[in-house]
Amino acid sequence: MPEPLADRPGEFAAPRPGGIAARAAAGLRAAGPDYLAGLNPEQREAVETLDGPLLVLAGAGTGKTRVLTTRIAHILALGRARPFEILAVTFTNKAAREMRERVGKLLGQAAEGMQWLGTFHSIGTRILRRHAELVGLQSSFTILDTDDQIRLIKQVLSAENIDDKRWPARQLAFAIDGWKNRALGPKDVPAGEAQAFAAGRGAELYGIYQARLKQLNAVDFGDLLLGPIRIFRDHPDVLEQYHRRFRFMLVDEYQDTNVAQYLWLRLLAQGSKNLACVGDDDQSIYGWRGAEVENILRFERDFPGAKVVRLERNYRSTGHILNAASHLIAKNEGRLGKTLRPQTELGEKVTVAGSWDSGEEARAIGDEIEALQSKGHKLDDMAILVRASFQMREFEERFITLGLPYRVIGGPRFYERAEIRDAMAYLRVVASPADALAFERIVNVPKRGLGDAALKLINERARADEVTLPEAARRLCDAGEMKGKARAALKDLILSFDRWSGLIDKTPHTELAEIILEESGYTDMWAKDRTAEAQGRLENLKELVRSMEPFENLRGFLEHVSLVMDADRGPSEDAVTIMTLHGAKGLEFDTVFLPGWEEGLFPHQRSLDESGRAGLEEERRLAYVGLTRARRRAKIWFASNRRVHGMWQSSIPSRFLDELPEADVDVVEAPATFGGGMGGGYGPSRFDNAQPFSSTYATPGWRRAQERGGATASPGPGARRGGPMTIEGELVASSSAKSAGFKQGARVFHQKFGNGTVVEVDGNKLTVSFDKAGEKRVLDGFVKAA
């Protein structure tokens, strides 16, 4: 797997005949560098400045990705490096994939051989696997996700007799993550911070956790960066190899790098010095994850002789949108300062609208989307960008009622679902029996009568004999230390694992996965399950097997999953996108809806509490990111009431609304809302008095809120929230009514609500009493006969 690193002489190498670079260079000589055509002067400078450190300050929509990809193409075309001598780092897999594709397009062929194009984590993994033994690991180490990590920490805490009530594992996990983000090992943790956990044992526990990881031959996300840093520092000869290898380095989203990533880059950049970083300080929104805007602010000092290029021509958004965004971000201090210049007409003004509560917000936005759709706009070109993921559900519910196709990006993640994690655990044990956490997860799933007691025995034996858990289990069975039913069940499981392991090289991995899920009784477990989700879970398992297809083998797939975490659902029908503002960075849509601009939610209270002014500035940058996603229309909303942890709370409009320039904003009344929205009369502080209802309790909205079982009354199981949602709503059937012929009393299945019985039929609208979700009105197109 690892190709030799020192496979080339140090001097400049001519492109391999027939390689990408050679062919691209041939094309260059023949047709001229047509990939440079159409770049503006600044972009061109950023592409052609190849030697020495370079910082490209690229505002939103100024062609940042284009510069990066063209730069790579340019390097290859000039023959300055071969594809595997370029290090190109992104933060997300999506960005990496896009870059690969676009480089390929520029070169007119697939960008094969660019092995070092990927995320910090995937490249870190690659390096760590090559030199695992230098940090006491085997190169087959497993990568723990957050869930595994927390379970492991729980084990550590209980082994150390620490009350995990008083000192939650999550908290320690969070602290450890923070330390790793700052490249601090257990010994480097500042005394003051270690003090904060378990009466000063924080750093000690961190050390124990690391030791446990090593025992398990496992690493967590942070180690994927820290490991390589340690290797580089302790083994100059290894670092030297990489210095020789990476002739050019490119980093995307430099403003989001944390200390560890910065150190990692700086170590590597001591080699060729050809480090090009692209970023935008105004779009730094990952401070909570350890990102340091200072990295970008300090670039010129860190890399002497650095050239700085500013990209300020925005090709994405129309004038009003851009003005609004610029005006807003100008309230931040401590920025490098850029002025985005629109390249097109002023277009539509940004709109701000208020609603009574979050439900009405969802309804109004749904209506507006339908109106746009009927005017010929595609749903693919519209997005709803929320601050927090819990806001998504209200939109989902509304869209289901409307029959409006939508896709949620980043919601409950595919790979975090229980059934997927179980299935993955089976695969992991088969691929590497030493994966103790995976084994523990599935010994008793489905139920085999192997509970805590049995697991304890296995664990003790494994520790005593220093063997893997499956091996310990085998010994227990053979030695007869396990009795009766438990022994039979365990023996059976062990034999199954032996059988599956034997199939690894003989059977295609997708088939093997099916066999494992079948023979383990896992699919059976869900097939027998009568709950609403069971069907969906089986679907997900099929989806999982399908998603394994593109991979060469099981190992490759497992590696991918441990890093990727985002399931790539294939392209589907025309649909509205619902996602978080964080997830939206780097994307653009014609129309962007921005709901929930209320104090406490946006800016988020916790951001303000924890980070004060810096937190507020980061929230403001998030608002800036949101606005600049819009090409033609940006529509902001706020609600006067929102349910927080199940309790109704009134809210005041976000301070960011007051920071928008009046000239570029239209305050609109919410169409078809109770009380006609906020009325037109906005004072100088336009939104401060935006709660005309707060003192009167007789408004329909308030009554509705109460009927819905708000802060006071708890509704009986029959009085579902599905009812009031449609009092005035006049459920609108989006498509023509063609009844699928469901009769009253029929049993139906719904993707989101599960199984239920039809109570009433009204054209293509059904009232269904769902077993789990209660009574809902849905369109017949969304249910199928159960």
Next chain:
DNA sequence: AACATTATGTCGACT
């Protein structure tokens, strides 16, 4: 060991 009940934390964003 498996199920039923109760208590608790969660809903801040992500690799």
Next chain:
DNA sequence: ACATAATGTT
């Protein structure tokens, strides 16, 4: 309000 974890019961 909901889901999960912890606790109690058979």
